[in-house]
Amino acid sequence: MRRPARAARWTASGAAVLAIALAAPGSAAAARADAVNPAPDNGFSATGVWNTPLPANVPLAPNSQAIVANLMQDKQTGGGLWGINTDTYSAPVYSVGPDTPTQQWTYSDCQNLPQLAPVIADSLSAVPTPPGMLVSQGTDESVAIYQPSTDTYWDFWRAQQDASGHWSACWGGKIEHYSANPGIFDNPLGASASGLPLGAYLIRADELRRGHIDHAINFETVRTQANCFSWPATRDDGNTPGPDIACEGQRFRLDPTFNVNTLIDPAARTIARAMQQYGLVLTDKAGALVTQAEDPRPLEPANGGVDPYNKLFDPTGTGIIPESLTHYLVLLGVPLSRLQALPLNYGEPGR
Known part of the structure; x- marks a missing residue:
């Protein structure tokens, strides 16, 4: 599946605001304690690629430094920040009950590939579709749905609802026996260009x-x-030739010797620890360097109508950084230069 590159939502403004905030007297950010309660996992197999911690010592790709240097160049090309996409160019994640109405979705064929209609037909059949369901803002219009009662997961790309309430999608996929799945779609299914499920990461x-x-x-x-993808990806929509350009599906980790306690924001520390313990996977192209978090809009009714990330992302603890910037500044202290690229297909069973 080939898909157009996506733009990120943030702009490069705000560095001066951050500098002022960091210097503000009385900042309580560094004093906030990290929570210790474990979060629930993503629901995929506990022994799958997403949920298995990396060993203390992992081999690195022989050209790891060159790959990371290119990522640093991409960061500058995309505005100079490593942002987190939430309500735009990410996806809402819905956990639906057994009585959620099902709908036969339509294949919209936005890429003029009618030969793929039979491939996705089963994924579009009897989809539990909650009333008022939202999809991500931006051209991806993505959404993830999980139904615990049937242990089935769906995600869709370019999902749209027409005036009559009928849903369609240009692509996506379904995973049955979700809790036993390692977190990989059968090729060529899945909303992401790499064929990796949104709900996994x-x-x-x-x-x-x-x-x-x-x-x-x-x-x-x-x-x-x-023309390069690395396990656990099942396909790619790569756009740049060259051996020192990262492949979709390639695994990375943050240098485990980096002291995450030097990061001011608790959310940044939490994310950086995950980068060290479980790693990162390159899942798609974008218009900037970004990581994705679930779309908060379905969570807002239970959160007093407020985007929960407005409180979770504050690199100063002062509350003086505009909400429009916090998503793009929270990872500012995570050193991209200390990412490490693992060899292609690292961890693939049978290798």
Whole structure:
């Protein structure tokens, strides 16, 4: 599946605001204690690629430094920040009950690939579709749905509802026996360009509240290697040739010797620890360097109508940084230069 590169939502403004906030007297950020309660995992197999911690010593790709140097160049190309996408170019995650109405979705074929209609037909059949369901803002229009009673998961790309209430999608997929699945769609299914399920890697707001992420997370970047994907990915939409460009599906980790306690924001510390313990997976292209967290809009009614990330993402603890910037500044202190690229297909069973 080839898909257009996506733009990130943030702009590069705000560095001066951050500098002023960091210097503000009486900041309580550094004094806040990290939560210790473990967060629930993402529901995939506990022994799957997403939920298995990396060993203390892992081999690195021989060109790890060159790959990371290209990621740093992408960061500058995309505005100079490593942002977190939430309500735009990410996805809501719905856990639905057994009585949720089902609907036969339609294949919209936005890419003019009618030969794929039979491939996705089963995934569009009898989809539990909650009333008032939202999809991500931006051209991806993604959504993830999980039904515990049937242990089935769906995610969709370019999901749209027409005036009559009928839903369609340009692509996506279904995973049965979700809790036993390692977190990989059968090729060529899945909303992401790499065929990796959104529900496996999206950061959850509850995980940040609890101070613990028990799975690998993702990132996306401006350039991914053309015609190259690495397990656990099943496909790619790479756009750039060259051996030192990261491949979709390639696994990374944050240097475990980096002291995450030097990060001011508790959310940044939580995310950085997950990068060290479980790693990151390159899942797609984007218009900037970004990591994805679940879309907060379905969570707002239970949160007093407020985006929960407005409180969770505050790199100063002062509350003086505009809400429009916090999503793009929270990872400011995480050193991209200290990412480490693992070899292609690292951890693939049978290798």
